[in-house]
Amino acid sequence: xxxxxxxxxxxxxxxxxxxxxxxxxxxxxxxxxxxxxxxxxxxxxxxxxxxxxxxxxxxxxxxxxxxxxxxxxxxxxxxxxxxxxxxxxxxxxxxxxxxxxxxxxxxxxxxxxxxxxxxxxxxxxxxxxxxxxxxxxxxxxxxxxxxxxxxxxxxxxxxxxxxxxxxxxxxxxxxxxxxxxxxxxxxxxxxxxxxxxxxxxxxxxxxxxxxxxxxxxxxxxxxxxxxxxxxxxxxxxxxxxxxxxxxxxxxxxxxxxxxxxxxxxxxxxxxxxxxxxxxxxxxxxxxxxxxxxxxxxxxxxxxxxxxxxxxxxxxxxxxxxxxxxxxxxxxxxxxxxxxxxxxxxxxxxxxxxxxxxxxxxxxxxxxxxxxxxxxxxxxxxxxxxxxxxxxxxxxxxxxxxxxxxxxxxxxxx
Numbered sequence: 277x278x279x280x281x282x283x284x285x286x287x288x289x290x291x292x293x294x295x296x297x298x299x300x301x302x303x304x305x306x307x308x309x310x311x312x313x314x315x316x317x318x319x320x321x322x323x324x325x326x327x328x329x330x331x332x333x334x335x336x337x338x339x340x341x342x343x344x345x346x347x348x349x350x351x352x353x354x355x356x357x358x359x360x361x362x363x364x365x366x367x368x369x370x371x372x373x374x375x376x377x378x379x380x381x382x383x384x385x386x387x388x389x390x391x392x393x394x395x396x397x398x399x400x401x402x403x404x405x406x407x408x409x410x411x412x413x414x415x416x417x418x419x420x421x422x423x424x425x426x427x428x429x430x431x432x433x434x435x436x437x438x439x440x441x442x443x444x445x446x447x448x449x450x451x452x453x454x455x456x457x458x459x460x461x462x463x464x465x466x467x468x469x470x471x472x473x474x475x476x477x478x479x480x481x482x483x484x485x486x487x488x489x490x491x492x493x494x495x496x497x498x499x500x501x502x503x504x505x506x507x508x509x510x511x512x513x514x515x516x517x518x519x520x521x522x523x524x525x526x527x528x529x530x531x532x533x534x535x536x537x538x539x540x541x542x543x544x545x546x547x548x549x550x551x552x553x554x555x556x557x558x559x560x561x562x563x564x565x566x567x568x569x570x571x572x573x574x575x576x577x578x579x580x581x582x583x584x585x586x587x588x589x590x591x592x593x594x595x596x597x598x599x600x601x602x603x604x605x606x607x608x609x610x611x612x613x614x615x616x617x618x619x620x621x622x623x624x625x626x627x628x629x630x631x632x633x634x635x636x637x638x639x640x641x642x643x644x645x646x647x648x649x650x651x652x653x654x655x656x657x658x659x660x661x662x663x664x665x666x667x668x669x670x671x672x673x674x675x676x677x678x679x680x681x682x683x684x685x686x687x688x689x
Contacts, residue, residue: 281311285323286336288315289361290345292419292481296430299423303339307331319673320362322347343426344419366485373482376412376475379404380468387468398450401467408471409443412478429622435477437626438656442470445649464646469653502572502593506537509581522587530580536573539591540582542566547578554592625659 288300297315300322304313309330315322324336333349340347346361383404390397413435420436423429446465507529508517514529519537522528527543530536536549546564551557551573560576563569569582572593588594629652636648676686 280327280329281325282328283323283325284333285321286333287348288320288322288340288345289348289365291315291317291320292431296345299343299428299430300340300345302428303343304336307335307339343422343428369478369482369485372412372415373475373478376408376471376478379408379412380471380475383408383471384468392464395450395453398446398465401465402447402450405443405446405467405471408474409439413439413474416474416477429626431622433622434625434656434659435473437629438653439470439473441649441653441656442466442473445646446470466650466653502591503535503537507531520588522584524584524586526584528582528584530575530582532575532577532579534575536569536571536575536582537587538571538582538584539568539586540584541568542580543583544581545579547580548576550574550576621659625656628659629653629655 291297291300297317300315301313304310304322304324307326309327311325311327313322313324333347337347337349348361383401386397386401416432416436417440419430419432423433443466446467449465503519505516505518506522507514508522509527509529522538528538528540530547532547542563542565544565546562548560549563549569550560551570554570554573563580568585569580570593571586571591586592589598632655633648633652636651637645679686
């Protein structure tokens with residue numbers, strides 16, 4: 277018997293790195309009835325092929341929420357719901373970035389002026405570091421914990437382990453400067469490392485989200501070509517209705533200068549229509565009774581009455597938008613390879629960090645224990661797979677979206 281399956285593409289909110297995409301895919305594919313799940317991190321969407329008789333959309337959402345991601349499955353306007361979630365997340369990210377920058381700057385300056393600060397200065401550095409660690413950086417630690425209890429990792433895991441280790445070591449050396457025994461071991465503090473790393477990672481994510489937003493701007497401009505309302509004629513009466521309430525066969529009134537809201541046939545009047553965004557032809561075309569007009573084109577100079585053929589997602593413009601969206605969500609072979617690398621990158625870095633600590637602490641015992649800790653932390657911090665997972669999809673989105681804005685459409689990546 278041939279398996280029953282349905283394909284659906286849904287927005288995912290909360291992803292912050294390429295490893296997040298791998299975690300989302302892994303959680304979804306672990307559900308019974310899911311044949312495949314492919315996340316496009318650059319567009320924050322996931323394409324799922326599943327058996328609707330075995331698994332539901334609510335189960336998808338329930339699987340992702342415990343690890344810090346939210347799947348938009350509302351019955352209303354998915355795009356609007358997703359935009360609200362992302363706007364809220366973006367505002368939170370900006371507040372945390374500003375807080376981190378304000379408190380990190382004095383910590384950095386003081387640490388550079390006094391490389392080995394005295395006890396009173398250490399207490400000042402501790403006080404300035406607390407808002408960065410427990411407010412600006414809380415997202416890293418919470419996400420790392422949620423994933424860790426399920427045996428998964430992402431970029432937050434690296435940041436959380438590295439900064440927490442630097443902060444805890446500094447805290448111990450501030451509170452108990454004689455606690456770590458051994459010849460040649462000094463009670464150094466590394467508050468600036470923890471707070472500056474959090475600030476730079478937050479800054480990188482803030483700039484990254486701006487880049488992703490600009491890359492998707494072209495398809496947003498296409499969507500805004502669609503008017504939200506139309507004037508429907510019923511006998512001699514006119515009523516303004518939402519586009520989604522129009523049905524095939526309804527007659528709509530198109531005033532001069534208005535954007536045509538539906539695909540339809542002109543039943544009364546004649547006018548010049550600006551169709552450049554559909555055909556690429558820069559010169560307006562005259563349409564009269566019996567001619568077809570398309571949603572998204574502009575009525576230039578006369579009143580038209582148009583009988584509706586297609587509305588909403590069935591119009592030519594909506595199908596173009598869907599094609600561009602589908603192309604942006606498709607993956608070329610090189611991206612599939614990048615996804616595989618990103619999935620194992622974080623665990624590999626953690627293992628390398630542990631090996632680094634063992635080498636410096638046990639095999640080369642002449643070095644202080646703190647040196648082994650700092651070197652292992654350094655491995656965690658400098659390893660950032662974000663560029664690896666972001667560069668290829670962002671380049672594709674920018675190219676496909678820019679092409680759509682110029683009237684050039686790509687079917688897939």
